[in-house]
Amino acid sequence: MDKFTTHTGVGVPLRRSNVDTDQIIPAVYLKRVTRAGFEDGLFAAWRNDPTFVLNNEAYAAGSVLVAGPDFGTGSSREHAVWALQNYGFKAVISPRFGDIFRGNSGKAGLVAAQVDEKVVQRLWDHLEEHPGATVTVDLESRTVRAGEGVDAIEDSFDIDDYTRWRLLEGLDDIGITLGNEADISSYEQTRPRWKPATIHAS
Amino acid sequence: MGRTLSEKVWDEHVVRSNEGEPDLLYIDLHLIHEVTSPQAFDGLRLAGRTVRRPDLTLATEDHNVPTIDWDKPIADPVSKTQVDTLRRNTEEFGVRLHPLGDIEQGIVHIIGPQLGLTQPGMTIVCGDSHTSTHGAFGAIAFGIGTSEVEHVLATQTLMQAKPKTMSVTINGSLPPGVTAKDMVLTLIAHTGTGGGQGYIVEYRGQAIEELSMEGRMTVCNMSIEWGAKAGLIAPDQTTFDYIEGRPEAPKGADWDAAVAHWKSLVTDDDAVFDEEIVLDASEMTPFVTWGTNPGQGVPLGGAVPFPEQFEDDQDRIAAENALRYMGLEAGTPMREVKVDTVFIGSCTNGRIEDLRLAAEILEGHKVDPNTRLLVVPGSVRVRLQAQEEGLDVIFKEAGAEWRGAGCSMCLGMNPDTLEPGERSASTSNRNFEGRQGKGGRTHLVSVPVAAATAIRGTLSSPADLEPALTSTGS
Ligand code: SF4
Numbered sequence: 001m002d003k004f005t006t007h008t009g010v011g012v013p014l015r016r017s018n019v020d021t022d023q024i025i026p027a028v029y030l031k032r033v034t035r036a037g038f039e040d041g042l043f044a045a046w047r048n049d050p051t052f053v054l055n056n057e058a059y060a061a062g063s064v065l066v067a068g069p070d071f072g073t074g075s076s077r078e079h080a081v082w083a084l085q086n087y088g089f090k091a092v093i094s095p096r097f098g099d100i101f102r103g104n105s106g107k108a109g110l111v112a113a114q115v116d117e118k119v120v121q122r123l124w125d126h127l128e129e130h131p132g133a134t135v136t137v138d139l140e141s142r143t144v145r146a147g148e149g150v151d152a153i154e155d156s157f158d159i160d161d162y163t164r165w166r167l168l169e170g171l172d173d174i175g176i177t178l179g180n181e182a183d184i185s186s187y188e189q190t191r192p193r194w195k196p197a198t199i200h201a202s
Numbered sequence: 203m204g205r206t207l208s209e210k211v212w213d214e215h216v217v218r219s220n221e222g223e224p225d226l227l228y229i230d231l232h233l234i235h236e237v238t239s240p241q242a243f244d245g246l247r248l249a250g251r252t253v254r255r256p257d258l259t260l261a262t263e264d265h266n267v268p269t270i271d272w273d274k275p276i277a278d279p280v281s282k283t284q285v286d287t288l289r290r291n292t293e294e295f296g297v298r299l300h301p302l303g304d305i306e307q308g309i310v311h312i313i314g315p316q317l318g319l320t321q322p323g324m325t326i327v328c329g330d331s332h333t334s335t336h337g338a339f340g341a342i343a344f345g346i347g348t349s350e351v352e353h354v355l356a357t358q359t360l361m362q363a364k365p366k367t368m369s370v371t372i373n374g375s376l377p378p379g380v381t382a383k384d385m386v387l388t389l390i391a392h393t394g395t396g397g398g399q400g401y402i403v404e405y406r407g408q409a410i411e412e413l414s415m416e417g418r419m420t421v422c423n424m425s426i427e428w429g430a431k432a433g434l435i436a437p438d439q440t441t442f443d444y445i446e447g448r449p450e451a452p453k454g455a456d457w458d459a460a461v462a463h464w465k466s467l468v469t470d471d472d473a474v475f476d477e478e479i480v481l482d483a484s485e486m487t488p489f490v491t492w493g494t495n496p497g498q499g500v501p502l503g504g505a506v507p508f509p510e511q512f513e514d515d516q517d518r519i520a521a522e523n524a525l526r527y528m529g530l531e532a533g534t535p536m537r538e539v540k541v542d543t544v545f546i547g548s549c550t551n552g553r554i555e556d557l558r559l560a561a562e563i564l565e566g567h568k569v570d571p572n573t574r575l576l577v578v579p580g581s582v583r584v585r586l587q588a589q590e591e592g593l594d595v596i597f598k599e600a601g602a603e604w605r606g607a608g609c610s611m612c613l614g615m616n617p618d619t620l621e622p623g624e625r626s627a628s629t630s631n632r633n634f635e636g637r638q639g640k641g642g643r644t645h646l647v648s649v650p651v652a653a654a655t656a657i658r659g660t661l662s663s664p665a666d667l668e669p670a671l672t673s674t675g676s
Contacts (some may be wrong), residue, residue, distance in 0.1 A: 031266065031281060031284055033240035033284060068516060073429060075331050076331040081347070098429070099384055108355075119219060123669075129544070162224055174251070177226065179359070184254075187228050188228075191228075194232070194459055196321060198450075
């Protein structure tokens with residue numbers, strides 16, 4: 001996984017709450033067996049609508065999505081994270097994320113930055129007034145920034161310490177866990193024998 | 203201080219715990235299906251890793267398998283690729299698979315309990331958010347993403363921050379005709395879709411204790427629909443009776459040891475939950491959704507709400523969008539909403555008790571000529587059991603389509619989908635835009651409401667039905 005320290009890119013105001021993962025990528029797009037190529041499915045139902053934000057030239061190259069509360073609720077499909085990444089998003093900002101989505105983001109290297117609802121409102125206003133304006137997501141200092149001068153927006157965001165550390169270091173979870181293999185083996189020794197198994201020694 | 207049920211189960215599975223890091227949790231059972239696993243197996247191969255515990259792993263084909271002609275090759279080339287990939291992966295890594303055509307095939311959350319693999323006090327994960335279903339047995343069970351699937355395959359563990367705890371106490375008894383589904387839809391409308399976020403929830407109280415195992419599974423199944431990490435119910439005699447004698451249940455002395463342990467899996471009297479909700483079952487009625495998330499519901503006797511009723515801006519906008527998408531007029535009584543398709547099935551309501559209940563209502567009636575009814579059993583075993591009891595004959599005589607096992611129209615990944623603008627009453631768990639097919643409009647309902655709706659063609663409960671035509675002569 002690549003290290004993530006800070007990213008500045010075009011901000012995309014998605015004025016919607018409760019964007020569930022079926023909205024991010026509908027089930028019909030889930031049939032691929034690879035991790036790439038999901039960008040066509042991203043927000044598929046809305047992409048046909050000419051007024052949809054990503055169909056506006058100014059936002060089309062966006063890499064920081066600014067969404068309303070409860071982003072990524074619903075299905076556990078990690079494809080939602082891949083679709084956002086395949087499209088080019090590096091970070092999503094929202095007042096509240098679906099738990100599984102947030103976990104998946106951390107694993108895959110997409111920053112899910114949780115901010116106050118008022119910050120999202122201000123970012124929306126700013127990005128709509130200045131289409132194509134950039135937003136900075138600084139993981140080191142845990143801040144989001146946009147705009148300049150008196151109207152500048154700067155606020156802190158929440159992300160759990162462990163995920164932040166892993167993203168900053170670009171670390172692979174499985175490698176970390178296998179470093180503790182001895183702990184896993186000794187735990188396995190203590191499991192009761194009546195615990196079920198799917199395969200039985202004959 | 204005492205501990206809650208979920209804390210007890212959690213603590214028993216901690217392999218490693220360090221200040222400032224998530225716990226490393228051991229996983230007792232890992233369930234796998236064709237949609238969320240290919241990239242995980244790919245990752246293992248790329249890194250030269252193996253499956254640590256194939257004997258704690260079980261795979262099935264459910265999400266995009268056809269429910270007709272299941273003995274023929276899968277027609278949709280992409281679905282076929284996913285299914286073939288699963289077959290290759292499970293073969294290569296030595297994982298037990300119940301493929302299409304196998305007697306144990308079915309929806310992943312139905313076959314675990316059915317085989318007796320789902321037991322109290324376990325940790326169970328699957329790359330599917332409705333893994334919460336297994337919590338009905340007093341297990342900590344939750345959905346994971348594909349990276350986590352790969353992590354569990356490689357290590358049989360997961361890194362997890364300990365969630366907060368919540369209790370949902372449902373006092374009193376459900377009135378006749380009101381089901382576990384109505385109970386959970388009422389709860390979600392009460393809390394909203396984000397109300398359970400960050401919590402493991404324990405459902406308790408008289409109404410929960412009075413539910414059958416299958417009803418408890420319906421409730422736990424929809425925990426994710428109000429955002430909870432997992433939902434669970436303390437195991438009791440109902441639980442033990444359900445498990446005893448199933449193929450993978452402990453036997454003999456192991457059974458006694460297991461039950462002795464399971465009996466300790468209850469929340470201590472002096473344990474404290476981080477949050478508590480109390481509801482009264484005796485006030486509950488058949489409940490249906492009008493909108494595009496499971497929290498947008500009202501009693502069947504109610505009406506489509508006016509968006510202005512919602513004080514919160516976001517809720518009001520969400521309601522406006524939902525009404526537009528659903529093609530509904532505010533103020534319309536729910537009972538006047540006409541339905542094109544009724545779907546009975548899914549991991550929420552595709553078990554034998556659900557089919558029995560549906561058959562009981564449909565017997566002697568005909569499905570409305572303008573409505574189609576799809577009955578999709580959750581597993582091959584459920585299908586065979588229903589056929590043994592003659593339920594399939596009742597469905598077919600009523601004019602329903604009787605199908606093979608799978609997820610089917612719950613998410614429309616196989617050919618069972620809604621057309622744009624088509625309206626369904628569905629016993630599944632999600633009414634998101636396009637969930638059952640692009641442009642499809644879904645109303646979530648209980649099994650009795652689904653069956654009565656199929657007969658009348660508008661959202662209905664069995665109380666709205668004319669008496670059935672009984673056979674003459676006897
Ligand atoms: S029946 Fe529906 S909710 Fe259940 S596992 Fe299948 S697709 Fe998911």
